[in-house]
Structures are given as structure tokens and as C-alpha cells.
Amino acid sequence: MSNCYAKVIVKGSPISKSNFKLFNKEGRAILPYNSGKYHDRYALYEEEIALEARAQNPGIIIEEACIAILKVFYKSEKRHPDTNNITKSILDGIEKSGLIINDAQVRRLVIEEFYDKENPRFELELFGESSYSLEYSLHKKELQDDKILYSPPSNKKSKSSLGDNMTFSSVSSDTYVSMLNSKEKSEKLIKKKKISPKEIDNILKCDICGKVIVSNDYISANKGKTLICNKCFNKNF
Template identity: 60%
Template sequence: MSCYYAKVVVKGSPISKSNFKLFNLSGRAILPYNSGKYHDRYALYEEEIAYATMCQNPNLILTESLIAILKVYYKSSKRHPDTNNITKSIFDGIEKSGLIINDAQIRRLYIEELYDKVNPRFELELYAESKYNISYKISGNETLLDPIEYTPPSNKVVKSPSNLPKDNLKNDHKKSCYICLKPLGENAGMSADNGNKFICEGCFKKLF
């Protein structure tokens, strides 16, 4: 019997895989399970997702390509993990449950970030592409909402014309080669180090 739909709801604040990585002596990222430390939380969360998925969808396996609708409810609109990273955590647990064969089955993914201070959770619906399609539209709000503004962390410097070195400004004709120190024209040379340095063509060729 073919299966075309499944829904999973897991209560609790979603967590991101990237926040719980440790590294072994060779520099390879690992996700500990029983270290007795804070980093175990991801592996345990993955197991929680797998268990909830199996309980809510017993003996169900989706084998074809899928459309995924994901609604993530955080406690706060101000402090929470990056929603784009949350998807990896969720689909790792879904795959472990056996509900799907592989997360590569997810060919279309739609994510919505929502907030519920009392009941944080995620709700995931999976639709088989052979049976379902999806469409969406963008429309203006009838009433203007209060914007949710984002600011960089205090330890991150935002580059702007006021704090960039003068020789890095595109319109500054006085920029010079980082290696030979010869002046460069407005569009001459190659940029390096995220645009913080410039290298003339001659020095660039010598590097290779």
C-alpha cells in the first residue's frame, strides 16, 4: 500500500546541530551521545524526534519524493537558533525513525518561523509529490505590522564606507598592491582577504 502523507509534532524548543559539535584530535567534527556534557543534547534531541515520529506514524514509510511544510515555533522572536540550521536537526531525526528513506527525498521545503511562549515545538507535514502539489502567493498586509529588526552581535564589525580603509574603497584611485606596494588604478588588480587587500596582476601571476 502506498503512503502519501505524514505529520510529526515534537514539543520543546528546537535546537540546531551546529551548536553541539565537538572536534576530535584530528579536527573532525563529532556529535557526542554520552559524554555527560552539554553537547549530548543534540544526539538526545535527535532520538526524541525519531521516537515521536515512530509513535505518531507507526509502520509508515514514505518512499517517494516529498514536499515538506515545516512550522517552527520558538519561545521568543528575539533569541533562537537559525531556522535554516534547524532543518538539518529535524530531518536527521525523521530519517532515523524510518519514516523516510533519506532526507534527499525532500525536494521542496517550505519553512515558517512562528512564536509560542507557552508551547514551543515544530510541526512537519510531508506530502508525496505524485499525489500532491503546492502553490503560494505573496500579498501585501492590510495593516502594517511592527517590523522585527535584526542587528549584528556586539563582537562583529559591520563593514561600511566609514570604517573601511581608504585604499579599499572602489572609487579610491590611490589603492596599492599589497605585495609590491605599487599604486593601482580604479579597476586594476585582484582583491583578496574578503576585499581588504589588493594584488596587482604581476604579483598575482608570480604566486602561481
Template identity: 55%
Template sequence: MNTYAKVVVPGSPITKSNFKLHNKDGRAILPSNTGTSNDRYAIYEEKIAYYARLQNPGVILEESLIAILKVYYKSEKRHPDTANITKSIFDGIEKSGLIVNDAQITRIITEEFYDKENPRFELEFFGESKYKISYSVEEKIEPSEKKLYTSLRKSPASKLLKTTKDKKEENTNSSTCEFCNKKVKEDNLIKGNGGKTLICRNCFNKLF
């Protein structure tokens, strides 16, 4: 039985979209052929699945696992939230058949790095029957420069700068299909993602 596997997927890692629709049976779906930016999340999962199987032919990890994930972003200033990136990665790995279910990953360590020339993620799996993990947090002898993120947050004052015109545009868009951008009546709209995403019945039927 295999107890180790490694997957390296080139390209800038992306997080799973918050965009979700539900099919006629009520199951959440992630479209891949809409012609919009939402497709890239489903395509990214397929890319992960391809590399996972290519790099680990015939390997199936069936036991509980330790996962070490190293994410290399292209830019230090603009990149997805690392805390949320594991979902799209593990969904792609599960789709490959390398693991049975992402629930078997019981321990995860995620590290963030930067590589402008070669953005990627490197993921290693270790079976708990053979491997164990330990870590420590130690105080630095010489403190390094603080890496602050407060400037990335929108202050309450900035939220108040939204004009009445902006609010009117938002109200107008709430009756517009996210796919064909046509205005339709409310009774011809299907809501997804907790009501944040609207799609007309015509576009919805084309997806299925």
C-alpha cells in the same frame, strides 16, 4: 503506500551544532556522551526519532516529498536561526525510519511562530504522487510594523574593542582540550570542525 505523515515534537527546537569530530575512518561524528553541551544535539535527534516513530507506527515514506515545517519558539528575542534548524530535524526524522533519506524532500516551506507555553515544531510530509503545492506573495493593503534585525549584528567597531588580553586568552585556549580543559602539547591534540575544535587523544579515545 503511505503518502502523508505528521510529526509534532514538544520542546524548544535547536539547531545542529557546528561541533564535529572525525573518527579513525575520517567520518564526521556528533558525540552524545561527552558530558558537555554538545551532547544535546545528538540527544535532540534521538528525541525527534522517538516521536516520529511513536506518532507514525508502521509508516514509511519512500517517494519524493513536500515538507511543511512550523517552528514554535519560546522566545521571540532569543532563538536559533530558523534557516539552519531543518538539518537537525530532518536528520532525526531519517533516523526514525519514517523517511528513507532526507534527499527525497524536494520542497520545503518553513514558518516561524512563537508559543511561550508550548514551544515545539510541527512537520507534515506530503507525497508528490498525490499532493502538489502552490504559494503566492501579495502586497499588504496596510503595511505592518517592520521587524528589524540589524541590532543583533556586531558592528565593525565592536569587533575592534577586543583587548589584547582577550586575544592572549584565545591563544592559550587553542592548546586546551575542549573536554577535559587540560593544557596539552600540540602533537597530542586532534583537531575537528576545520581546526576550531581541539580534543586531546585521551578524551578522543574515550569517545570510541
């Protein structure tokens, strides 16, 4: 049987381990499967992928660089993992199966997202580069389809450093300066309804200098209760 092509289909909603990390006493990253905790599912999912990959492709081992075509079918259009994070779990499982010897072999990857309420799954095809090549093209549509719009992730809606409804694009740079240096000007902004008192209360501030923290220019301490801007940190520590 040719060792330059393989196809794997695993039924069930795909799982993403994303940035999940757990470490043992020696500081090594581990992926437990029998701890009885929720995170066991990441390792169990990789094992399921490994078993299915080997059962569906007996005797096949791809050792060369390859092209991967991944089709992910979610059960719901609204609630599902980020598709760009799915690949890590899948390729780790494929590597464990022995179908490939190193997930670094995948040098070209195409991911497509679909929805199937009755049969969520993923379908992965691997093509050896010695026998296959990949071409792609983009075409402008003659008739524009309805846009599929997205909103910010739920964890960023509530933890924004600029308040619940306030974004960099909604407030000018002059507004930031006013909030940084003048309580009087901040009160004027409230009166003009450019910003609400609640938004000002939710803005992150440095616990040393009291200035507003913009972007990720800060260091947290005391389990996130204390925030110090990088300027104060470099000056005092």
C-alpha cells in the same frame, strides 16, 4: 495506512546544530551522545525526534519525493536559533526514525516561524509528491504592518574587520584608501570625526605589508594571532 502523509510534533524549544562538527581519530565526522559534554544535546535531540516520529506514525514509511511543511514555535521572540538552520537537525532525526529513507527526498520545503511561550515545539507535515502538490502566492498588503527589524549577530558585532561601529556602508572607498596609504590622512579623518582612534586600532591589518584587510581577503596563522593578506601570502609563500 497511506504511506504518502505523515505528521510529527516534538515539544520543547527546537535545537539547531548549525555548523557543529566533531571528528574522531580517523577524521570521520561524529555526533556523540554520551560524552558528558554540552554537544551531546545535538545527538540526543535527533534521537528524541526519531522516537517521536516513529511513535506518532507507526507502520508508515515514505519512500517517494515529498513536500515538507515545517512550523517552528519558539519560546522567545528575541533569543532563538536561526530558523534556516533548524531543518538539518529535524530532517536528520526524521531520517533516523525510518519515516523517510533519505532526507534528500524533501524536494520542497516551507518553513514558518511562530512564538509560543507556554508550548514551544515544531510541527512537521510530510506529503508524498505523487498525491499532493504545492502552490503558493504573494500578495501586497493594503495596510502595511509594523516592521520586524533585526540587528547583526552578536559574533559579528565584535569581530568586524572594520571596527566595532564601522561598516562598509558608513565609510566611503576614499576613506579606505586613506587608511591604507597615509597615516597623515587617517589623522585628518579622526579630526573630522569620520572615524575614531579606537576604530583605527580595531581594523585588521596584514602583519607583512601593514595594509588594512578588507572583507575576508586574508589567511590567519598562529591560532589567529597572525594575519596575512592573500597578496602577501601568494608573493612570499
